[in-house]
Structure formats: C-alpha cells, structure tokens
Amino acid sequence: xxTICSSHFTNDCATHNFDDQKQIxxxxxxxxxxxxxxxxxxxHNGKILSKTARQLLSLxxxxxxxxxxxxxxxxxxxxxxxxxxxxxxxxxVRQCLLELQKSGFISVYxxxxxxxxxxxxxxxxxxxxxxFHPFSQKNTLENEKNFGSTPKKFGPLYIYR
Numbered sequence: 001x002x003t004i005c006s007s008h009f010t011n012d013c014a015t016h017n018f019d020d021q022k023q024i025x026x027x028x029x030x031x032x033x034x035x036x037x038x039x040x041x042x043x044h045n046g047k048i049l050s051k052t053a054r055q056l057l058s059l060x061x062x063x064x065x066x067x068x069x070x071x072x073x074x075x076x077x078x079x080x081x082x083x084x085x086x087x088x089x090x091x092x093v094r095q096c097l098l099e100l101q102k103s104g105f106i107s108v109y110x111x112x113x114x115x116x117x118x119x120x121x122x123x124x125x126x127x128x129x130x131x132f133h134p135f136s137q138k139n140t141l142e143n144e145k146n147f148g149s150t151p152k153k154f155g156p157l158y159i160y161r
Contacts, residue, residue: 034058044102053096055086057105061132075126076113097124104129 034054041049041057049057059082063075082093100106107129110122 041105042103043099044104049103050096050099052086052088052092053099056082056093056096057100059085060106060126061128064128064132065134073127076111076115076123077126078115078120078123097126 034051035058038054038058039048041054043049043053060075063077064072079090079093082088083090086093097106097108101108105128107127108124111125112119112121113123113125114120115123
C-alpha cells in the first residue's frame with residue numbers, strides 16, 4: 001500500500017495494489033466537484049494531472065456513481081455534454097480524455113450510439129480502468145467532542161404591547 005495523495009480535509013487517500021484486482025482509488029464526493037484527495041494524482045509522465053483533466057475524471061466518476069444502481073459498465077456521453085458541463089471546447093475535452101487514458105485512469109473508444117432516437121456518431125464510450133470507491137471516514141471517540149447536557153433556565157417572559 002502506498003499513498004497517492006494527501007489532503008488537509010481528510011486522511012490520506014490511499015491506493016491499494018492487488019495482483020488480481022484493479023487499483024483502488026478512494027474519494028470523498030460532494031456533488032461533481034474535484035475531491036481534495038485528488039490534488040496530487042499524477043499522469044503517465046509523472047506530472048500532476050491538469051485541473052481540467054481532474055474535473056473531467058471527477059465528472060466521469062460522478063456520472064458512473066449515479067448510474068451504479070443500473071449496473072452499467074461504461075459511460076456513453078457526447079462531447080457536447082462534456083463541453084457544457086466543463087465549459088471548455090471539444091478539442092480540450094479530447095485532450096483531457098487522452099491524458100486520462102495515457103495515465104491509466106480510463107479507457108476510451110468512439111462508437112455510434114442512438115440516444116433519444118437520434119444517431120450520435122463518434123460518441124466517447126468511457127470505462128474506468130481503476131476502481132474508485134467512496135472514502136468513508138468513521139468518527140472516533142478522540143475526534144468527537146461530547147458536551148454534557150446543560151440545564152436550560154429561561155427567565156420570565158415579558159410581553160411588550
């Protein structure tokens with residue numbers, strides 16, 4: 001087990017390498033924002049992932065988390081969806097998808113899909129290459145502050161007219 005990133009808000013984000021399983025990355029999501037644990041995720045060349053690539057990865061994992069109950073194994077969203085969600089152009093979305101694919105976080109291929117009766121060509125189909133699990137932090141007794149019950153004394157009520 002080795003640390004992949006650390007944060008001021010939560011404990012260290014650890015990744016576990018098991019020979020028979022994919023690598024596990026923990027996260028603490030609030031919506032589809034970038035988890036603070038991912039601030040030091042590195043790319044294939046050892047540099048830290050770009051902010052847009054981390055936003056895209058966060059959006060992909062968030063969407064997969066929503067659809068997890070339907071047990072889909074890949075995300076099929078158009079480039080237009082990612083453009084609207086991230087506020088970047090299609091070329092930047094492609095660059096970030098390529099960066100994430102080279103880094104080993106996702107695998108991407110383009111396919112023609114039919115969505116809402118409309119044929120969409122060159123739609124990216126994205127599969128997660130690593131396991132992403134929510135970070136569950138259980139409070140321990142030393143982190144909790146227990147305040148005893150204080151007697152509540154209320155004085156007389158005055159009604160001003």
